[in-house]
Amino acid sequence: MVIARVAGADFELTRATVERSVENVDPEPIREHYVVVGRRRYPPKQVLANVTGLDRADFTTHQARAVLRRLGFGVYRLGAAEPGVERSAAGPQGGAEAALLTPFRGRWVAQDGLDVLFDADRPEAVLQWLRRHRRSARVWLVPSSPLEAGSALSAP
Amino acid sequence: MIVAYTELPEDAGGWPRPLLDVNVADMDEVRYPCLVDSGALNTLMPRWLADAAGVDLDGAERRSLAVATTAIEAAFMTAGLTAAGHRWEAEIGFCEPWPYSWGLLGQQSFFRFHTVTFRAADFEFEVVPVES
Numbered sequence: 346m347v348i349a350r351v352a353g354a355d356f357e358l359t360r361a362t363v364e365r366s367v368e369n370v371d372p373e374p375i376r377e378h379y380v381v382v383g384r385r386r387y388p389p390k391q392v393l394a395n396v397t398g399l400d401r402a403d404f405t406t407h408q409a410r411a412v413l414r415r416l417g418f419g420v421y422r423l424g425a426a427e428p429g430v431e432r433s434a435a436g437p438q439g440g441a442e443a444a445l446l447t448p449f450r451g452r453w454v455a456q457d458g459l460d461v462l463f464d465a466d467r468p469e470a471v472l473q474w475l476r477r478h479r480r481s482a483r484v485w486l487v488p489s490s491p492l493e494a495g496s497a498l499s500a501p
Numbered sequence: 502m503i504v505a506y507t508e509l510p511e512d513a514g515g516w517p518r519p520l521l522d523v524n525v526a527d528m529d530e531v532r533y534p535c536l537v538d539s540g541a542l543n544t545l546m547p548r549w550l551a552d553a554a555g556v557d558l559d560g561a562e563r564r565s566l567a568v569a570t571t572a573i574e575a576a577f578m579t580a581g582l583t584a585a586g587h588r589w590e591a592e593i594g595f596c597e598p599w600p601y602s603w604g605l606l607g608q609q610s611f612f613r614f615h616t617v618t619f620r621a622a623d624f625e626f627e628v629v630p631v632e633s
Contacts, residue, residue: 435508435515435516436506436508436624437505437517437623437625441508442508443508443509443510443515446508446509446510450510450512450513468547468549469553472530472531472553479530481529481531481532482531482532483532483533483534484531484532485533485534485602486602487510488510488513489510489513490512490513491514492600493513493600494513494518494602
């Protein structure tokens with residue numbers, strides 16, 4: 346457990362309470378920093394606001410990152426590689442794209458370059474998120490097996 | 502336009518594939534990746550894309566196709582596609598179910614309208630519209 350002082354108040358937080366607080370919450374678009382909760386990436390301020398009930402104007406991104414890091418969550422900056430995913434050298438991105446997509450196997454994602462904006466279990470949910478946030482992206486099912494990535498031939 | 506191959510997770514086969522992002526029927530927010538597949542006759546995509554883009558499949562021609570080892574029902578309709586900065590009208594087979602991660606760009610509705618050069622050694626391919 347971590348006691349975090351934010352906006353003049355003390356909050357007793359655990360990893361579990363943070364995870365529960367965003368369990369059914371869609372991530373908002375990430376500008377620069379993000380925190381990984383479960384396997385989804387959220388803006389740190391969104392997560393801290395959710396778990397504390399505070400207004401986001403009451404604290405800074407720096408404070409949110411610090412609290413979440415103390416709770417053991419991975420906090421990263423867009424464009425920097427997340428640790429723990431091995432890169433293979435084969436590919437135009439030197440393995441960076443494969444490493445980016447690996448945690449999302451079997452999920453529908455909105456991908457923008459080397460960034461996954463959102464993931465869901467249905468394409469319609471990804472589409473809804475893009476329309477709500479007025480974003481555009483590659484939308485696809487990250488293959489989790491050779492079958493889904495099958496080289497397909499079609500015939501009439 | 503020169504397009505980099507897409508890298509895949511290791512247990513999905515790993516090797517990068519030539520996927521081209523396509524907008525269907527002016528639906529700008531979604532770019533759907535399609536395998537540039539010279540062995541495919543038709544251009545095939547999942548049904549949900551037609552629904553999302555507002556492509557009306559009433560009156561579509563229904564055909565049974567063999568895709569890889571699977572029999573698939575496709576509803577064929579003509580719709581606008583945009584890729585690599587080029588828009589063209591294509592006959593697309595919208596399929597349900599569609600078990601693959603990407604669509605297929607095949608001979609009839611894609612290769613007829615584009616010159617494609619693969620440079621697999623460099624993990625890239627080039628797409629140039631054929632001048633009409």
